[in-house]
Amino acid sequence: MPAQHIVALGGGGFSMEKSPVLDDYILGLARGDLPRICFVPTASGDSENYIVRFYRRFTSAACRPSHLELFRRSVRDLVEFARSQDIFYVGGGNVANLLAVWRLHGFDQALRIAHGEGAVLAGVSAGSLCWFEHGVTDSFADPELSACDGLGFLAGSHCPHYDGEAERRPAFTRLVQSGMPSGFAADDGAALHFVDRQLLRVVSSRPAARAYHVACMDGEVLERALAADLLAERATST
Numbered sequence: 667m668p669a670q671h672i673v674a675l676g677g678g679g680f681s682m683e684k685s686p687v688l689d690d691y692i693l694g695l696a697r698g699d700l701p702r703i704c705f706v707p708t709a710s711g712d713s714e715n716y717i718v719r720f721y722r723r724f725t726s727a728a729c730r731p732s733h734l735e736l737f738r739r740s741v742r743d744l745v746e747f748a749r750s751q752d753i754f755y756v757g758g759g760n761v762a763n764l765l766a767v768w769r770l771h772g773f774d775q776a777l778r779i780a781h782g783e784g785a786v787l788a789g790v791s792a793g794s795l796c797w798f799e800h801g802v803t804d805s806f807a808d809p810e811l812s813a814c815d816g817l818g819f820l821a822g823s824h825c826p827h828y829d830g831e832a833e834r835r836p837a838f839t840r841l842v843q844s845g846m847p848s849g850f851a852a853d854d855g856a857a858l859h860f861v862d863r864q865l866l867r868v869v870s871s872r873p874a875a876r877a878y879h880v881a882c883m884d885g886e887v888l889e890r891a892l893a894a895d896l897l898a899e900r901a902t903s904t
Contacts (some may be wrong), residue, residue, distance in 0.1 A: 668784030670697045672819060672860045674794035676826040676852025678871050680723035681757060681790060685871040687897035688857055692753060692788045701752035705733040708767050709759025709792035712737040716757055727755075736767050744773050748780035758795030761814055762805035764792055774817055781819065791826050794858075798824040800846055802838050811837035812844055820860055823849030825828065828878065830854035838880060840889045848881035856894055859895055868894040 673695070679688045693701060705720040707713055712735040724731040732751075734741060741747045748754075755846060756764075768774045781787055787797060795801035796816050800823040803814040810832055816824075825838035826852040838851055850858050850865070855875035858864045868877040879890045 668697075669783075670672050670784070670862050671786045672781075672783055672797050672852075673786070673788040673828075674788040674797060674852065674858045674860070675788070676794065676856045676858075676875075676877065677790060677792050677854030678857070679755075680877075681719060682854065683686075683871060685855075685899070686723070687899055688725060688855075688869070689727075689870045690785065690900055691857070691859075691869055691897055692755065693727060693788045696729075696752040696808065697753065697784060700728060700730055700878075702730045702732065702750065703753040703755055704751045705731065705755050705757065706789075706793070707733065707757045707759075708736050709761060709764040710757055711759070711763070713757075713759075720757075722756070724892075734773075736773065739771065744771065745779055746775075748776035748785070748837055749779060749783060751785055753786040753788060754780070756789030756796060758789075758791030758793055760794045760805045760813075761792035761801065761803050761816070764796060765814075765816070777817075778819070782864040785853065794826045794852070795824055796859050798822060801825065801842060802834060802851070814839050820863060822847045823880075825849070825851040825880070828853045828856075829874075829876070839889075841855060842880055842882050843885070843887050848879070850877060851880055851889075852877045865892075868892045868896040871895050871897060 802825040
């Protein structure tokens with residue numbers, strides 16, 4: 667069985683920062699020298715601007731970029747398509763809408779099959795939340811952030827943008843204290859790298875970016891900082 671990689675970015679990557687290191691890290695996990703990387707912008711309603719930014723970042727990289735739209739779907743056999751890709755990079759936006767659309771089209775099951783065959787799953791914000799059993803979301807426009815269910819590819823809960831949005835940390839604390847399973851938070855610029863459902867390492871694009879394990883014991887929420895490896899930009903020849 668091939669190793670099953672999932673990279674959950676709390677924030678960062680091509681849509682949020684100039685540094686290429688998190689995107690390069692994801693590319694480095696794929697099979698082969700020219701991995702097929704597919705951008706899935708469902709959470710943004712298949713934003714054309716988001717798609718353009720993806721190609722702007724990855725067209726010049728050592729990969730074969732493509733994208734999948736489900737609001738304007740043109741791919742008939744999603745399982746066959748998913749199995750042809752090496753990496754799926756899921757964009758940010760509304761995670762509740764993302765999950766509803768994926769399930770309606772059966773794309774969640776297509777991803778599960780491809781992932782089982784070795785496709786790398788990655789994403790930022792909503793594209794990070796979706797892999798876990800539970801998470802913290804602003805999808806419902808409530809007065810405060812609320813809980814959401816995910817696909818369950820990874821156990822436990824998740825909170826992205828832990829340092830990037832002031833309401834994220836208190837919301838995650840409140841939800842874990844009220845019964846949400848323990849899980850992982852990630853700052854903007856930090857990414858959680860799981861292999862076979864277990865956390866392998868935390869990587870970051872900036873020195874201050876961190877990730878945390880958050881759990882509740884005897885009614886008290888405990889936040890444990892996780893060591894992060896600062897990624898260096900690849901040298902380019904001139």
